[in-house]
Amino acid sequence: MNSNMTDKIELGDEEQDFDILQELEQQVDEQIRHLRMHERLTIKAKVILQSGNSSSLLDYKVQGVMGDISEGGCRAMFPIPIIPGDIYRLELDQNEFDLPLIFARCVRCKLIREDAFEAGFSFFVPIKLPANLGANAKNDLL
Numbered sequence: 001m002n003s004n005m006t007d008k009i010e011l012g013d014e015e016q017d018f019d020i021l022q023e024l025e026q027q028v029d030e031q032i033r034h035l036r037m038h039e040r041l042t043i044k045a046k047v048i049l050q051s052g053n054s055s056s057l058l059d060y061k062v063q064g065v066m067g068d069i070s071e072g073g074c075r076a077m078f079p080i081p082i083i084p085g086d087i088y089r090l091e092l093d094q095n096e097f098d099l100p101l102i103f104a105r106c107v108r109c110k111l112i113r114e115d116a117f118e119a120g121f122s123f124f125v126p127i128k129l130p131a132n133l134g135a136n137a138k139n140d141l142l
Contacts, residue, residue, distance in 0.1 A: 009079050010063040017077040017116055018044045018065050040070045041129065045092050047076050052087030052103050064119075066092070071126040073104065075118065082109045082119040090121065098130045 011017050049062045064078035074090070082088070083106060090102040104121035112118050 009060065011065060011077060011079045012115055014044075014046070014065045017112075018067060020077065020112055020116070020118075040068045042068045045069075045096060047074075048091045049076075049078060049082070050089045050091075052089050057089075069129065071123075071129060073107070073120065073122045075120050077112070078117050078119060079115050081111070081117045082106045084109055087124075088121070099127060102127060 043066060045066045047064050047066045049064060050057055051059060062078050062080060064076045066074055066076045068075050076090075086106055088104055088106060090104055092099050092102075102123055103125075104123045106119055107122050108120045110118045
């Protein structure tokens with residue numbers, strides 16, 4: 001176990017990165033939107049990413065910004081590349097959102113710029129989106 005874990009790795013400009021996530025979503029073809037299984041809610045929220053493996057939990061802690069979420073997955077921006085196929089723990093700020101700790105598989109990661117990577121995640125267990133999430137969100141089909 002690594003007891004010398006450095007501070008969290010964070011994005012330089014969360015506002016700009018959230019705006020980029022929204023622009024990327026607008027580029028999605030309408031036919032693809034209709035194939036989505038769950039309703040997608042556009043939200044801006046800080047998300048903490050860590051390894052899904054207990055033995056690697058203290059190795060790193062990366063802070064990013066979430067752009068949207070659904071019962072089955074989410075999309076976020078991080079300052080480092082996330083490895084597709086790997087399992088991660090995702091934690092939202094509990095003061096803002098009443099969501100449990102989420103385990104998810106990274107399904108894609110795309111370079112946006114040298115210090116920003118857009119990543120998509122699929123949850124292992126579908127989550128129930130809390131009612132208070134809808135107050136800060138915009139609906140799209142996922």
